[in-house]
Amino acid sequence: MMKAHVYVTLKPSVLDPQGQTIHNALRKIGFGQVEGVRQGKFFTLNLADGLSPADAGAQVERIAREVLTNPVIEEFTYQIEG
Amino acid sequence: MMKAHVYVTLKPSVLDPQGQTIHNALRKIGFGQVEGVRQGKFFTLNLADGLSPADAGAQVERIAREVLTNPVIEEFTYQIEG
Numbered sequence: 629m630m631k632a633h634v635y636v637t638l639k640p641s642v643l644d645p646q647g648q649t650i651h652n653a654l655r656k657i658g659f660g661q662v663e664g665v666r667q668g669k670f671f672t673l674n675l676a677d678g679l680s681p682a683d684a685g686a687q688v689e690r691i692a693r694e695v696l697t698n699p700v701i702e703e704f705t706y707q708i709e710g
Numbered sequence: 711m712m713k714a715h716v717y718v719t720l721k722p723s724v725l726d727p728q729g730q731t732i733h734n735a736l737r738k739i740g741f742g743q744v745e746g747v748r749q750g751k752f753f754t755l756n757l758a759d760g761l762s763p764a765d766a767g768a769q770v771e772r773i774a775r776e777v778l779t780n781p782v783i784e785e786f787t788y789q790i791e792g
């Protein structure tokens with residue numbers, strides 16, 4: 629089965645309080661060699677087998693841009709497998 | 711700078727209502743060739759430069775297991791870069 633992986637991250641200019649909280653917690657429990665944490669989301673899409681790689685790429689790009697990402701504060705990357 | 715990427719997913723046996731909702735929405739707006747959606751989280755950790763690859767791997771594995779993942783319902787993978 630063809631799969632697409634879409635990774636959505638906050639833009640570098642956007643504060644990430646969840647990542648900051650995890651970073652603080654890691655320092656407190658002794659993981660001082662971690663210098664920063666950012667949290668993101670990812671989505672695994674199972675795609676119909678008949679889809680050509682070009683069509684799959686075009687559809688996944690549209691889904692990522694129009695449905696999975698808030699373009700004001702987030703950006704995305706994706707890869708297609710299989 | 712050395713970076714670690716940790717990917718946390720729900721175990722395959724655990725229902726994913728967020729992924730299901732996105733899947734339903736995609737079908738309604740015409741992306742019928744998407745046959746399933748699962749949502750996960752990922753974390754990017756910046757690691758201190760002095761860390762050896764072996765120490766980095768050991769620390770990231772512990773962080774993923776003990777802090778970032780709920781072992782009852784989630785599982786993780788990670789990779790270290792640079």
